[in-house]
Every structure is written in structure tokens, then in C-alpha cells.
Amino acid sequence: MSRFRVTQTRSVIGTQQRHRGTLRALGLRRIGQTVEHDDSPQLRGMLRLVASMVSVQELHNDD
Numbered sequence: 001m002s003r004f005r006v007t008q009t010r011s012v013i014g015t016q017q018r019h020r021g022t023l024r025a026l027g028l029r030r031i032g033q034t035v036e037h038d039d040s041p042q043l044r045g046m047l048r049l050v051a052s053m054v055s056v057q058e059l060h061n062d063d
Contacts, residue, residue: 007034010053
């Protein structure tokens with residue numbers, strides 16, 4: 001299963017409450033913070049919603 005490394009790149013100031021909640025659900029609280037998540041359809045939907053505020057890097061397993 002692949003994983004994603006998600007980094008917040010833009011501020012939440014002036015954004016919709018829905019976008020702020022999505023970033024919080026992803027575990028992001030400040031610019032430059034990075035978290036890793038397992039791939040899932042729910043995660044991809046969340047990333048699509050806040051795509052303008054985060055950078056996403058796919059991590060591959062070398063199993």
C-alpha cells in the first residue's frame with residue numbers, strides 16, 4: 001500500500017471553514033508542517049479539496 005507525505009504550504013486565513021476543517025482532519029496546523037497518511041479514497045478526496053493549500057508527495061514501499 002502506498003503512503004502520501006502531505007505538507008501545508010499556504011495559510012488558512014481567509015479560507016472556507018470546510019477547508020480549515022479538512023486541514024485539521026489531515027493533522028495539519030501550521031505552514032510547513034508535514035504528515036504521512038496511508039492511501040485511501042477518503043484521503044484522496046480530502047487532498048483534492050485542499051489541493052491549493054498543500055503539496056503532496058507519494059511514497060512507494062520497496063517490499
